Every structure is written in C-alpha cells, then in structure tokens.
Amino acid sequence: MSSNRIRKQQASLAKQPRQSEREFVSGESHYFWGKRYLLEVIERHGKHELIIKNNKKMKLFINPKTSKANRELVMNExxxxxxxxxxxxxxxxxxxxxxKTVSTWGVKKMKTKWGSCNIAAGSIWLNLELAKKPPECLEYILVHELIHLHERCHNDRFRAxxxxxxPQWKLYKNILKSEPLGVCPRTKN
Ligand SMILES: [Zn+2]
Structure with missing residues (x-):
C-alpha cells in the first residue's frame, strides 16, 4: 500500500465517531450481562416486547413505524x-x-457514574448501563455504594x-474502566 493511501485511510479512520451509534435496527449487536446478542427487529401490531432467543438473539417486537427513540425506550425499559x-x-x-441496609434503591441512567448514593437518606442508585456488563460488575457497584454508607470517601478505610x-473488586473495576460509560463496544457483525 502506498504511503499516500495509508495516510488517507488513517485520516478517514480518525474521522469516524469513536462511539458506534445505535439505530436499534436488525443486525446490530447489543449487550446484556456482558454477552453479545444480535438484534432482530420485528414489526407487528400489539404489545412492545423484547425476548432473548437461543442465547444469541434479541428479538424486539414493535409496532410498525416505531421511531428510533421509542425503540431505544422499549429496550431501556x-x-x-x-x-x-x-x-x-x-x-x-x-x-x-x-x-448497612438501604432505605430505598433505584435504577437510573447516569452519564458519568456507575452508581451513586445518598448517605443521609441511606439510598443507592445503580446505572442502567450495568445491565450490559458482566453481572459481577453490578455486584461490585452495589457493594461499593453500600460501603459508601459507612465511608463517604474512597479512603483507606473504604478500600479495606x-x-x-x-477481594476481587479491582477486576470488576477494571472491566468497567476498559469500557467507559457512553462508549459502546464496537459492533462487528
Ligand atoms: Zn465511590
């Protein structure tokens, strides 16, 4: 390959957005508990529904002409x-x-954090995106937030x-660190 062509290719690669945008259409990869599934979108009249099939397919049943935003909503739900x-x-x-015992807990979309807590209220929040990561990551964040009810800061007592x-919390932390929030694993179909 000529150096010119390599340069052109590098330039075009650099222009590609780092995050692969999801369209919620058939053929896309979507993750659930750390496993990759192939999305199949089926239009039909009736209830919106998502079903896991044969451990490798996600079947999304939606009404015809459902917008991308609403398809995303059905999946997030x-x-x-x-x-x-x-x-x-x-x-x-x-x-x-x-x-420690929580008074309330919830799931919400958060842009910068995997979990959060309100020490005074004794409540914890877990990021919706954790459903896409290995289940151990959810467990780690839940334990992490529970420990915050003892210790506000990530100090030595917290880590102890x-x-x-x-004991294996660093492993789970690294999994989450390797795939920052808002960045989907690359889609390769
Ligand atoms: Zn923390």
Missing part, C-alpha cells in the same frame, strides 16, 4: 426490568456482609472494607 429483578437478591446477600468483603 427491558434493561431496567432485568436489573430490578436482580437487585433484591444482591441486597439480601450483601447488606448483612457490609453491615471493600477488600474484606469483595
């Missing part, structure tokens, strides 16, 4: 349900180990508590 179904058993497991209950 599904992710929210999956997270909400998993969190109670994790709280049951971890609250006694950490020695974390290391005591979840």
């Amino acid at each position: 599904w992710y929210r349900q999956q997270l909400k179904a998993r969190i109670p058993e994790l709280l049951e497991k971890w609250q006694p180990k950490v020695g 508590r974390l290391g005591q209950v979840l």
Whole structure:
C-alpha cells in the first residue's frame, strides 16, 4: 500500500465517531450481562416486547413505524426490568456482609457514574448501563455504594472494607474502566 493511501485511510479512520451509534435496527449487536446478542427487529401490531432467543438473539417486537427513540425506550425499559429483578437478591446477600441496609434503591441512567448514593437518606442508585456488563460488575457497584454508607470517601478505610468483603473488586473495576460509560463496544457483525 502506498504511503499516500495509508495516510488517507488513517485520516478517514480518525474521522469516524469513536462511539458506534445505535439505530436499534436488525443486525446490530447489543449487550446484556456482558454477552453479545444480535438484534432482530420485528414489526407487528400489539404489545412492545423484547425476548432473548437461543442465547444469541434479541428479538424486539414493535409496532410498525416505531421511531428510533421509542425503540431505544422499549429496550431501556427491558434493561431496567432485568436489573430490578436482580437487585433484591444482591441486597439480601450483601447488606448483612457490609453491615448497612438501604432505605430505598433505584435504577437510573447516569452519564458519568456507575452508581451513586445518598448517605443521609441511606439510598443507592445503580446505572442502567450495568445491565450490559458482566453481572459481577453490578455486584461490585452495589457493594461499593453500600460501603459508601459507612465511608463517604474512597479512603483507606473504604478500600479495606471493600477488600474484606469483595477481594476481587479491582477486576470488576477494571472491566468497567476498559469500557467507559457512553462508549459502546464496537459492533462487528
Ligand atoms: Zn465511590
């Protein structure tokens, strides 16, 4: 390849947006608990629905002419349900180990954080995007936020508590760090 062509190719690569935009159309890859699924969009009249098929396909049933924004909404709602179904058993497991009980918890979209907490209110929030990561990442963030109910800052006491209950926490932290928020893993179909 001529150096000129290489330069041109590099320039065009640099122009590509770093985040692969999702259109919520058939053929796209979407993630759930760290696993990649191929999206199949099926238009039909009736209830909006998302079904996992054969451990490799996500079937999204939507009404004809559903906008991209609404397709995204249906998927996010599904992710929210999956997270909400998993969190109670994790709280049951971890609250006694950490020695704190939450008053309320919730799931929300956050742009810069995987989780947050309100120490005074005793509540924790988990990022919706965690449904796309390996389940251990949700567990790590949940434990992390629970420990914040003891320690506001990431100080030595915080890390000691974390290391005591979840010795392998750095592994999960690194998984989340390797795929920053708002950046989807590259789609290769
Ligand atoms: Zn923290």
